[in-house]
Amino acid sequence: MKMSEKKRLHPISVIANILKQLKDAFLPLILVIIIGNKTVSSMWDITVPLAVVVYTIVIGIVSWLRFTYWLEEGELRIEYGVFVRKKRYIPFERIQGISISEGFLQRMVGVVKVNVETAGHQPGEAEAVLTAVTRKEAKQLQRLIQKSKEKTEEIAEILPREESTASFLPNDQGLEQEEKNIIFSMNFWEIFQVALTSGGAFGVISAIFLFATQFDELIPYEKLYKDAQTFIAHGVFYTAVVILLIFIAAYIISVIQNMLRYAFFTVEKIGENIIISRGLLERKKIAIPIERVQGIVIKENIIRRWFGYASVYVIHAGGAFNEGDHGSIVLCPLIKKERIASVILSCLPEYSLNLKFIAPPKRACIRYMLRPLYVLLFPVCIAAFWLRPWGLLLLLLLSIASYFGYLSYQDAGWAISNHQLALRSRLLSVRTVYMLKNRIQSMEASCNWFQQRQRLGTIMATVMSGTGGAGGKVVDLDQKDIQTIYTWFKRTKGN
Amino acid sequence: MNGEPRKRISERALSVWRIYGMIGWAVSFIAFATVIALLIIFDGPKWIIPILVILLLGEGYFFIFFIPTLRWRRWRYEVREQEIEIQKGLFVMKRTLIPMIRVQHVDSSQGPLLKKYKLASVTIFTAATVHEIPALDEGEAEELRYHISRLARVADEDV
Numbered sequence: 001m002k003m004s005e006k007k008r009l010h011p012i013s014v015i016a017n018i019l020k021q022l023k024d025a026f027l028p029l030i031l032v033i034i035i036g037n038k039t040v041s042s043m044w045d046i047t048v049p050l051a052v053v054v055y056t057i058v059i060g061i062v063s064w065l066r067f068t069y070w071l072e073e074g075e076l077r078i079e080y081g082v083f084v085r086k087k088r089y090i091p092f093e094r095i096q097g098i099s100i101s102e103g104f105l106q107r108m109v110g111v112v113k114v115n116v117e118t119a120g121h122q123p124g125e126a127e128a129v130l131t132a133v134t135r136k137e138a139k140q141l142q143r144l145i146q147k148s149k150e151k152t153e154e155i156a157e158i159l160p161r162e163e164s165t166a167s168f169l170p171n172d173q174g175l176e177q178e179e180k181n182i183i184f185s186m187n188f189w190e191i192f193q194v195a196l197t198s199g200g201a202f203g204v205i206s207a208i209f210l211f212a213t214q215f216d217e218l219i220p221y222e223k224l225y226k227d228a229q230t231f232i233a234h235g236v237f238y239t240a241v242v243i244l245l246i247f248i249a250a251y252i253i254s255v256i257q258n259m260l261r262y263a264f265f266t267v268e269k270i271g272e273n274i275i276i277s278r279g280l281l282e283r284k285k286i287a288i289p290i291e292r293v294q295g296i297v298i299k300e301n302i303i304r305r306w307f308g309y310a311s312v313y314v315i316h317a318g319g320a321f322n323e324g325d326h327g328s329i330v331l332c333p334l335i336k337k338e339r340i341a342s343v344i345l346s347c348l349p350e351y352s353l354n355l356k357f358i359a360p361p362k363r364a365c366i367r368y369m370l371r372p373l374y375v376l377l378f379p380v381c382i383a384a385f386w387l388r389p390w391g392l393l394l395l396l397l398l399s400i401a402s403y404f405g406y407l408s409y410q411d412a413g414w415a416i417s418n419h420q421l422a423l424r425s426r427l428l429s430v431r432t433v434y435m436l437k438n439r440i441q442s443m444e445a446s447c448n449w450f451q452q453r454q455r456l457g458t459i460m461a462t463v464m465s466g467t468g469g470a471g472g473k474v475v476d477l478d479q480k481d482i483q484t485i486y487t488w489f490k491r492t493k494g495n
Numbered sequence: 496m497n498g499e500p501r502k503r504i505s506e507r508a509l510s511v512w513r514i515y516g517m518i519g520w521a522v523s524f525i526a527f528a529t530v531i532a533l534l535i536i537f538d539g540p541k542w543i544i545p546i547l548v549i550l551l552l553g554e555g556y557f558f559i560f561f562i563p564t565l566r567w568r569r570w571r572y573e574v575r576e577q578e579i580e581i582q583k584g585l586f587v588m589k590r591t592l593i594p595m596i597r598v599q600h601v602d603s604s605q606g607p608l609l610k611k612y613k614l615a616s617v618t619i620f621t622a623a624t625v626h627e628i629p630a631l632d633e634g635e636a637e638e639l640r641y642h643i644s645r646l647a648r649v650a651d652e653d654v
Contacts, residue, residue, distance in 0.1 A: 075644065086604040089640065091648045094599050118599050119622040127600065127620075317622070441597045441623035446589040465623040489592055491577035 006068045006079075010111045010132035013067075017131070018060035019105075025052055069130060071141070074148060076116065078128055090127060092148035094118050100138050106131075112138050119317070183274075183346050184267040184332050191265065194311075194334040195258035197303045262333050269347050274314070276329065286329060292317045294439050294463040295471070296351055297328060298340060301429035310337050312344070315433075315464055327464075351434050355422055357413030363454050364476035368409035371475075372401040404428065412474050414459070414481065416488050421461060423472030433472035435463050440471075443489045445482050457482040461489075500573035500580045500590075507612045508570075508630030512563035514608060520555045527551045572628050574643060579619060581626060597621040598647035601640045605633070619643065 029049055059082060067080040076095070078088045099115045106113055112135050116128040133141075186194070263280035274293075277285045297313040304310060312332040332343060341353045360368070376398060384394040408426040415422040421440065424432040440461050447457035457479045462471040527547050534543060562585065571582040579593045598619055605615040615636035616629045631639065 074648070081604065084604050084606040085610070086602060087640070088600065088602045089644050090600040091644060093648055118620075438596075440594075441621040442591055442593045442626070444589055444591045446584065446587050448587040452588070462623045470623065486590070486592065489594075490580075491594060492575045 004070055004072050006070045008068055009064065009130060010109060010134070011064065012105055012109045012111060013131035014060050014064045016103075016105050017063060018056055021056040021060060022053070025056065071144065076128065076141070088128060090116065090118060092145045095145050098138075098142050098145060100135075100142075111135070114138050114141065181346075182266055182268050184265075184335070184343050186262065186265045186334065190334055191259060191262045193309075194262055195255040197301065197309075197334070198254065198258050265333060267331060267343075267347070274331070274347050276331065288314060288316050288329060290348065293348060295433055295435040296331075296344065296348065298353075298432045298434075299429050300337075304334065305430060308337050309334050310340065311335065312340055314348070315470075317464055350436060351420060352417060353434065355415035355417060357415045357422070357424055358481060359413045360409065360474070360476050361456070361478045364456055364478075365406070365409045367450075367454075367456070367476050368412070369402045369405040371408075372405045373398060376401050412476075414474055414477065414485060416485060421472075421485065421488070423459070423461065423474045425472070425474050431472075433461075435461055435472065437489065439463050440489065443486065445486050447479065447482075451476065455479045459485050500571040500582050502572050502574075504567070504570050504572070504628065504630050505614055505632045505635070506567075507614055507632075509563055509567050511608055511612055511614060511630055512566065513559050516555075516559035516563060519558055520551075523554060524551065570629075574639060574646075576646065579626070579643065581628065591626060593619060593621060593624075593626060595643075595646050598643060601643045601647070603636050603640045617643075 029052055063080065063082050066082060066085075067078070069076065069078045071077070074092050076090045076092065078090075080086055080088075095116055096119055097117050099117070100112045101115070102112045109132075111132040114130040114133055116130070118127045130138075260280045262278055265278040266276070268275045268277075272290050274288045274290060275285065276288070277283065293314050294317050295315040297315060298310050299313065300310040311330060311334060313328040314331050316327065316329050331347075332340070335343065344351055344353055380394050380397055384391045387394070411424060411426040411430045413424045415424075419437045420434060421437065422432060422434045424430065440463055442462050444460045444462075445457055446460070451457055455478065456476045458473065458475045459477060459482050460471065460473040464470050527550070531544055531547060533539070534541070565585055566583075569582070569584055569588065573580045575595075577595050579595065579598070581589075581591045581593075583589055599622055600620050602618040602620070603615050604618065609615055609630065612630075613633045614630045615633050616627055617631060617636050617639050619626045619628070628636075628639070
């Protein structure tokens with residue numbers, strides 16, 4: 001069987017497509033029928049669903065006709081799309097894994113479904129799906145990709161390649177002589193401190209709120225609102241007390257939660273893996289292959305910063321098919337700032353933390369101080385007017401917000417060394433991201449009209465998909481500095 | 496910043512974007528016309544009508560002429576041996592640098608309107624980000640996709 005010819009999927013995929021489409025259209029369709037029942041014409045009842053069904057069938061067939069795939073020049077090539085024609089070419093080397101599955105439909109005609117996954121932007125979502133191919137073809141595809149993998153592995157022996165699939169079984173290396181040492185651990189007192197300063201109360205409150213909204217049908221809100229209205233009428237003081245009590249309760253819950261979560265927290269280095277284990281009731285163990293670490297994040301929240309403590313996270317890229325955890329993983333929940341460098345040195349020696357950060361220029365200060373006001377100014381003014389005369393005290397909030405803006409100006413900065421970029425920014429807590437040059441996926445320098453006038457700009461570097469632990473960003477740096485960072489990342493020099 | 500990327504996207508992109516603008520404008524034309532008709536029928540305040548007309552004309556100018564032109568003028572890209580650089584932005588100028596070794600795969604796609612103008616867009620995927628170069632000449636897009644796909648594989652890590 002030649003794989004280099006353009007070919008279509010097994011026709012069973014037409015049915016699979018149609019069924020999937022119908023499943024998606026099911027709810028709206030029911031809705032249309034129900035609404036249709038209330039109107040007079042009975043034609044409507046039949047025509048709309050019929051039109052939808054005919055449409056899905058036609059689309060199902062056409063999209064099957066248009067979907068072709070083949071292997072050529074070491075790439076899996078797919079062309080598809082009914083209205084918008086799309087071509088997707090995936091080099092074998094970039095394919096992280098192939099999973100073969102068979103659903104009910106596939107089994108009926110003896111074919112399989114193939115999911116092709118790369119180190120994609122959306123973990124867990126396959127980059128390409130071949131809904132129905134013969135088992136033989138699937139095997140062949142698997143073999144071909146394996147072969148090209150091996151080829152690159154040979155290169156990998158000379159050049160350490162980060163993209164090679166990670167081994168998640170530290171036991172496999174157990175036969176080799178391995179160094180095993182505890183890098184970091186926490187005693188009871190430290191864990192208690194973590195729990196106290198974690199600020200998880202907001203998390204608990206929002207969880208309660210979420211929980212409440214899940215059952216909004218059961219809870220008699222209208223009655224509650226009425227009660228609340230009479231209650232509030234009794235005085236702002238009582239309301240404040242109740243809110244305070246809720247906060248205290250939530251705080252205590254979050255402290256207990258965190259105590260349980262971080263109990264017996266230890267970090268070990270076994271061979272080329274960092275092993276983090278924690279938890280009292282539920283013992284959790286996370287293995288992070290060092291080659292999958294995309295960056296280090298150091299966070300200092302307000303309270304911890306006060307006492308000279310911080311928490312350290314690693315940005316972990318995960319593996320193919322959602323193997324292992326993905327995202328920011330806490331390495332040290334609470335650590336004296338002076339100790340961080342030594343911990344990092346013992347597990348991730350490629351990173352260097354002792355850097356001198358370069359701050360944004362003085363002229364950026366005013367922009368930093370004004371930034372929190374953009375969002376706050378309007379609601380606060382309205383609230384102040386509404387609750388006057390005492391509400392005018394709310395205006396103090398604006399100056400506090402502005403002060404935090406000033407703090408973020410003071411703490412922002414960047415530092416580059418030969419192979420590493422560090423970006424530091426602050427919202428409420430200070431966040432410093434350390435990224436190796438060869439781990440940065442893309443870099444963006446931007447400047448808007450206002451920044452342009454003051455020769456300022458924003459720099460952003462991304463090491464992983466997703467929000468949160470995705471990378472670093474610093475606003476309002478000097479454009480010369482931006483240029484320096486940008487050129488540092490550029491591989492084509494003298495341009 | 497100096498050293499801008501050199502290549503521009505196809506000039507025909509301008510026509511396509513203008514058509515997109517016109518479609519949007521047609522929709523708001525209908526909406527505005529309805530409001531004006533209602534104002535006349537129900538004898539509403541007449542002074543609103545000239546304001547609406549000005550708004551509509553303004554929108555037309557903005558989305559059919561001003562923005563597409565500015566967007567086209569700002570759009571630049573360059574594919575080099577080891578990296579791809581993109582520059583774009585209307586009010587916020589953005590420059591993006593994507594190392595070739597980070598490119599996972601490349602898509603090209605073509606909708607009906609783009610097809611009519613013999614244009615296509617190219618989308619570049621890294622493990623973390625997605626970048627689109629819109630409205631390239633069909634042949635150029637194909638070539639670019641081929642080229643990037645080639646370079647992305649040759650460029651092995653230089654750790």
